[in-house]
Amino acid sequence: MPAISKKALSMPSSPIRKLVSYADEAKAKGKHVFHLNIGQPDIKTPSQVINRMTNLEREVIEYSHSAGYPSYRSKLATYYQGIGLDVQNDNIMITTGGSEALLFLMQVCLDEGDEVIIPEPFYANYNGFAASSGVSVKPITASIEQNFSLPPIEDFEKVITSKTKAIVICNPANPTGYVYTKEELDVLRELVLKYDLFLFADEVYREFCYEGTPTSVLSLKGLEDNVVMIDSVSKRYSMCGARIGAIVTRNNEVLSNALKFGQARLSPPTLGQIAAEAALDTPQSYFDEVIVEYKARRDYVVKRLNAMEGVVCPIPEGAFYAIASLPIDNAEKFCQWLLEEFSLNNSTVMFAPAAGFYSSKELGLKEIRIAYVLNLSDLEKAMDCLEEGLKVYNKN
Amino acid sequence: MPAISKKALSMPSSPIRKLVSYADEAKAKGKHVFHLNIGQPDIKTPSQVINRMTNLEREVIEYSHSAGYPSYRSKLATYYQGIGLDVQNDNIMITTGGSEALLFLMQVCLDEGDEVIIPEPFYANYNGFAASSGVSVKPITASIEQNFSLPPIEDFEKVITSKTKAIVICNPANPTGYVYTKEELDVLRELVLKYDLFLFADEVYREFCYEGTPTSVLSLKGLEDNVVMIDSVSKRYSMCGARIGAIVTRNNEVLSNALKFGQARLSPPTLGQIAAEAALDTPQSYFDEVIVEYKARRDYVVKRLNAMEGVVCPIPEGAFYAIASLPIDNAEKFCQWLLEEFSLNNSTVMFAPAAGFYSSKELGLKEIRIAYVLNLSDLEKAMDCLEEGLKVYNKN
Structure with a gap:
């Protein structure tokens, strides 16, 4: 069998998508997954x-x-x-x-x-x-x-x-x-x-x-x-x-x-x-509504995060992402655990482990990236999952 | 000004698209250009x-x-x-x-x-x-x-x-x-x-x-x-x-x-x-009609080409391209000349010079690639342009 390239071996998997198979398994078992791992907004296309x-x-x-x-x-x-x-x-x-x-x-x-x-x-x-x-x-x-x-x-x-x-x-x-x-x-x-x-x-x-x-x-x-x-x-x-x-x-x-x-x-x-x-013909009113919506989501998510014990999340001024530091041993392990082991009301939440967004090794190991691309009601349930998940995970 | 990469400098221009600016100029002057340079079929999408x-x-x-x-x-x-x-x-x-x-x-x-x-x-x-x-x-x-x-x-x-x-x-x-x-x-x-x-x-x-x-x-x-x-x-x-x-x-x-x-x-x-x-739901009848059409185009183009003095074109058995060798000094020069200087009934024809399809230098310099992607009536006019073009070009 011919060997593949060194370039391919050195190519990183996407931290945003690398846990997708665990999410697929969770969904196959009937669990609902709130996707805060990927910047796929739920906002309607104009x-x-x-x-x-x-x-x-x-x-x-x-x-x-x-x-x-x-x-x-x-x-x-x-x-x-x-x-x-x-x-x-x-x-x-x-x-x-x-x-x-x-x-x-x-x-x-x-x-x-x-x-x-x-x-x-x-x-x-x-x-x-x-x-x-x-x-x-x-x-x-x-x-x-x-x-x-x-x-x-x-x-x-x-x-x-x-x-x-x-x-x-x-x-x-x-x-x-x-x-x-x-x-x-x-x-x-x-x-x-x-x-x-x-x-x-x-x-x-x-x-x-x-x-x-x-x-x-x-x-x-x-x-x-x-x-x-x-x-x-x-x-x-x-x-x-x-x-x-x-x-x-x-x-x-x-x-x-x-x-x-x-x-x-x-x-x-x-x-x-x-x-x-x-x-390009989209009226300004579309953006005005979208910004109001995202601002409300941001404010809600950041408030919830900083209210959780040991969680730190600076206020993002733009885009629809936030990085939060969690009181855990390892964010990738935790994110995988949320998908594989945890559920609250038969739901769980998916984040992107932040280490993949750092090029330096050993940085961001306790951080996650949150894409606040779901509506406020779903964000509330997702934050409930995170809050409860942190408690359960740290008890294990 | 920062320098661009050696890789970019070594990147070849597309032989299929490199003469596009000459075609654009010809069209801006009101000349019709028959595009046999690019594999963009005129066949309707299903x-x-x-x-x-x-x-x-x-x-x-x-x-x-x-x-x-x-x-x-x-x-x-x-x-x-x-x-x-x-x-x-x-x-x-x-x-x-x-x-x-x-x-x-x-x-x-x-x-x-x-x-x-x-x-x-x-x-x-x-x-x-x-x-x-x-x-x-x-x-x-x-x-x-x-x-x-x-x-x-x-x-x-x-x-x-x-x-x-x-x-x-x-x-x-x-x-x-x-x-x-x-x-x-x-x-x-x-x-x-x-x-x-x-x-x-x-x-x-x-x-x-x-x-x-x-x-x-x-x-x-x-x-x-x-x-x-x-x-x-x-x-x-x-x-x-x-x-x-x-x-x-x-x-x-x-x-x-x-x-x-x-x-x-x-x-x-x-x-x-x-x-x-x-x-994938396209019925077989669509392909049957398309093949009949392309076969007729192929047969027509190859016959016309081989009937021109000094032109050699093997019969292609598939795809919708043919390579023809022309009795000229240089195909790129000729193709550019067809766009810049030549017209027949206010029309001309565009081919891809074949040298760009060879990796070895100095090969294919007198050859062109013909994409027979136009209907028979247009192909007739395009072949008329080529036939007349060869005569005029070789007299200059």
């Missing part, structure tokens, strides 16, 4: 999107342009202009989700053995894209005590070498919910200019900000050649399955080279693009 | 697919399982069983097009610097997937004089080294239309066993076979751990834009490792999967 699909007038579901439909790129540029960003349609390449955007950027901007700096905890799949590109991740640890704000810039400078090519941030952040201030971004700006690095910013949670408006890296002056923004319709319009994202940059060389990778995979999904273009 | 989309009853367009919807995988397994292949649903992982299937396989089975053998000319994007995985392609040249049949097995053995991990074939073949015989596949089988290699077979054109039925690598005995089949709905149901493909293998280690790459990108497109599942 009716504009569903209506567009049910009125699909196409005879052939064809390839689109490799960079995406010109009509969609143009409408998307208008959306960016509407939030104050100077973006034209030729600054945009449509991708198969934000995932492909980051994968392409790793390949366009970094070679095997090059290094990328990422404040941790970070969205775990960044590890996967780095591993599949042969790129080495250099984590800088953000601490739960400091609400996961930007670590001191000296920490970044300490790990910069001749192989460092880029910094990746997620803002608002998955998995911490932290929103970087303009001042923090200005500090990063100086660093990026000083060492002539790329700055990739995953801004897919832009609309989910509960205290003010986040600053886009595209608004930072003098970084036109350094900055690339990664976007996605997945969360904004609750249409994760569309698999439509974008690379947005004023650096033409990055974009034209990303297009070569885009040509190799032919085109982003046509049906998803039609849906995403329709999504 | 009504079962369109009807499924217009009856979409979903409130949330969610992620699917990273390996694809279980219901779709199960129905797809039944389709394979129907064509005599022993495939179960857990032998299948759904991918974002056949493109992603091959990209994942390159990453799962080969490390940076490893080698893959591919008979050339081959589907040009294999070069792209290899380049983006750091894998080295070792081409074995198939000759137009031998109708692009399997090159002598000694040619394969000559290039096998300790770094050789896999052989890739496309059957029926893009870009040649050649269909490998059972005897040729048996010869490959021996080679694969002798050196314990992977054999990846791109079988997306299975239904497009004009003289008999093609043999799937999945039917070769004793290759359960070596063989991986790549599939796609793009051509079968004329739904290229759905971006739904599959990895099919009895090698569980390959599949479980491919799933890690699949988890990193979350899920294949949901809307495309819904469409693809509906496509």
